[in-house]
Amino acid sequence: MTATLSKPALKIGPYEVDPPVVLAPMAGITNVAFRRLCREYGAGLYVCEMITSRALVERHPKTLEMITFDADEHPRSMQLYGVDPVTMGKAVQMIVDENLADHVDMNFGCPVPKVTRKGGGSALPYKRRLFAEIVSAAVRAAEPVGVPVTVKFRIGIDDDHITYLDAGRLAEENGAAAVALHGRTAAQRYSGTADWTAIARLKEHVKTIPVLGNGDIFSADDALRMMAETGCDGVVVGRGCLGRPWLFRDLQATFAGRPIPPGPKLGEVAAVLRRHAELLADHMGEEKGLRDLRKHMAQYLRGFPVGSDLRHQFGLVSSLAQLDDLLAGLDPDVPFPADGEGPRGRQGSAGKVVLPEGWLDDPEDATVPVGAEIDSSGG
Structure with a gap:
């Protein structure tokens, strides 16, 4: 479209x-x-x-x-x-x-x-x-x-x-x-x-x-x-x-009414992943940045034929040099997988919403919830 x-x-x-x-x-x-x-x-x-x-x-x-x-x-x-x-x-x-x-x-x-x-x-x-x-x-x-x-x-x-x-x-x-x-x-x-x-x-x-x-x-x-x-x-x-x-x-x-570009091959995805690592390292320092990158690995590699052992190693990466070694082991010509599209991230399941006691009693009550901002740790 x-x-x-x-x-x-x-x-x-x-x-x-x-x-x-x-x-x-x-x-x-x-x-x-x-x-x-x-x-x-x-x-x-x-x-x-x-x-x-x-x-x-x-x-x-x-x-x-x-x-x-x-x-x-x-x-x-x-x-x-x-x-x-x-x-x-x-x-x-x-x-x-x-x-x-x-x-x-x-x-x-x-x-x-x-x-x-x-x-x-x-x-x-x-x-x-x-x-x-x-x-x-x-x-x-x-x-x-x-x-x-x-x-x-x-x-x-x-x-x-x-x-x-x-x-x-x-x-x-x-x-x-x-x-x-x-x-x-x-x-x-x-x-x-x-x-x-x-x-x-x-x-x-x-x-x-x-x-x-x-x-x-x-x-x-x-x-x-x-x-x-x-x-x-x-x-x-x-x-x-x-x-x-x-x-x-x-x-x-x-x-803009232009054709949507084709999905990237694995080599292009590897380059994006490397760029993400570089930006995180600049922002947080290399060790912390690469630890932060780990949470993204499964999403980047989703659908690609990457073996479980290699995926496991990506999930433990701790330096740019180690990441470069792992990326070098990927076949850059593998096309973007058909199942690379679609829902991603944690979907979880529905459940009852936990509310303060009596929260639903009066929608016009403007009282600030007790203790709601005690946790000021940010985020």
């Missing part, structure tokens, strides 16, 4: 995002090295790992290290997590005062139990007043200098507690520059299939700001299909680019 969609350019505040593609923040993945690797394949908006608002305000060293951006990275996009309007306002004010980022994305979509049991992430939009107050506090701090604030959320807690239409309306009313919907509930986590019809309903419901769709974008054709089926203004890509940063090249081509 190479046809283009006749839609106006995606604008996030003052920034035009062309193609209309956003890299979703992923913990332990979207550091400055991975973002640069992806940016080398195509334009878009590339969001750093999630930052805890309290950890930022308290200047936790790990958090300050995580907000590293390349000199040519623009706009610099930071995702914040928080449950307290006061702390969120202070965090955004700090971003503004110290020129730490050009765009702030707010995370109300995380389904991880350690987050939802404190009332954070995808549990929080159920508390409509508190949700609105957090968005409003961020926007008030950011607005005077033109830093756009966007909001990402899920369909709801579970099928019995749907929150996304209220969340979209409240985000719009309180000054968000755009909203993004992951078409799953918190209970689904990353299992099953994303419900794109919910993205279409949100687009009908939110009238004045862009709506982005997220969930099951594993190819450039998926992105075009989502936009055609839902009317959304852009797409958010997460797990689909794991071990496949060239997905952004494919997206760049397809949105």
